[in-house]
Amino acid sequence: MRTKKGCQLRERISFLNKSSWGFPFISRLDIVAAPFRRGHDSLFSLPPVLFSRAFLANPRAIGAVCPSSARLARALAAKVPIPGNNGFVLELGAGTGSVTAALLERGIDRNRLVIVERDKLLAKHLKERFPDVAVINGNAVKLCELCNRFDRKVNCVVSSLPLLSLPPATVAALGETLPKLLGQEGFLVQYTYRLTNAPSPLAPYMDRISSQRVWGNIPPAHVEVFRSRI
Ligand SMILES: C[S@@+](CC[C@H](N)C(=O)[O-])C[C@H]1O[C@@H](n2cnc3c(N)ncnc32)[C@H](O)[C@@H]1O
Incomplete structure (x- = not known):
């Protein structure tokens, strides 16, 4: 039997997958990382981490593996x-x-x-x-x-x-x-x-x-x- 919570979660996953430009694993990574991220916001806002996330989500638009030196x-x-x-x-x-x-x-x-x-x-x-x-x-x-x-x-x-x-x-x-x-x-x-x-x-x-x-x-x-x- 499908619960309301289960449906909501499935909708959220499908929305995130659609929103990440053909790299669905990034969305899944986001979901897995969410509880960890809540307690470690400062880590996720570090420039190299932000940059790597953006690169994995859309490598062609970022075009580099790390920020400019x-x-x-x-x-x-x-x-x-x-x-x-x-x-x-x-x-x-x-x-x-x-x-x-x-x-x-x-x-x-x-x-x-x-x-x-x-x-x-x-x-x-x-x-x-x-x-x-x-x-x-x-x-x-x-x-x-x-x-x-x-x-x-x-x-x-x-x-x-x-x-x-x-x-x-x-x-x-x-x-x-x-x-x-x-x-x-x-x-x-x-x-x-x-x-x-x-x-x-x-x-x-x-x-x-x-x-x-x-x-x-x-x-x-x-x-x-x-x-x-x-
Ligand atoms: C090589 S990275 C920039 C690195 C940057 N100098 C640094 O040190 O972090 C290229 C940047 O261009 C941005 N970008 C790509 N296409 C763009 C567009 N059409 N309009 C605005 N920004 C864009 C990407 O999101 C990315 O942040």
Whole structure:
């Protein structure tokens, strides 16, 4: 005989399975871990744990096995010009916030930084870690379009988006939108884990003006700066 509690539990399991993008074992892991998690919230909010969970739930959207190292974050931040009075810096795919921390350390004003993160738990973590910075839980492609429409001056976009594993349509949408958003003067600072000299997925849309390898990261990264072609 089916009890009401049993039905509710089955509904919950099926909802979680549907919500985890084809990785049902993560949902089951969540259920098994729930009682443990209640008593160990601080452990589950540690950046490496949050990052691993997000990676297991959706590896293509995370595109890395661990957060960016401090060395990579500093190399990215060093390429970002300090925005003037009417400009701001947009960080895409901020993850656990290593790059955000390096941007603030570099001297970017908290009021001139907007960060966008698609994963809900990572966005929540970013809001807690950087309470004075504007954190948007959303899709970078749509937000780029939105900024474009509102005619706000974006001096620089710093992106940790995993271009090599994101769907080609997403990369194409970013490639179309970013040059318009940045105009003639803005820069895009982007890293990928390409170890060969193959062109960046953004090469058809923007001009590369510099490139640097950063070996102190797992895996080593390729930091590139792009400018609009328009
Ligand atoms: C390589 S990880 C970022 C690592 C980050 N630098 C750190 O140290 O934690 C890529 C991030 O991009 C986010 N992401 C992927 N697609 C996105 C999208 N369309 N819009 C916004 N964020 C996205 C992922 O959720 C993930 O947090």
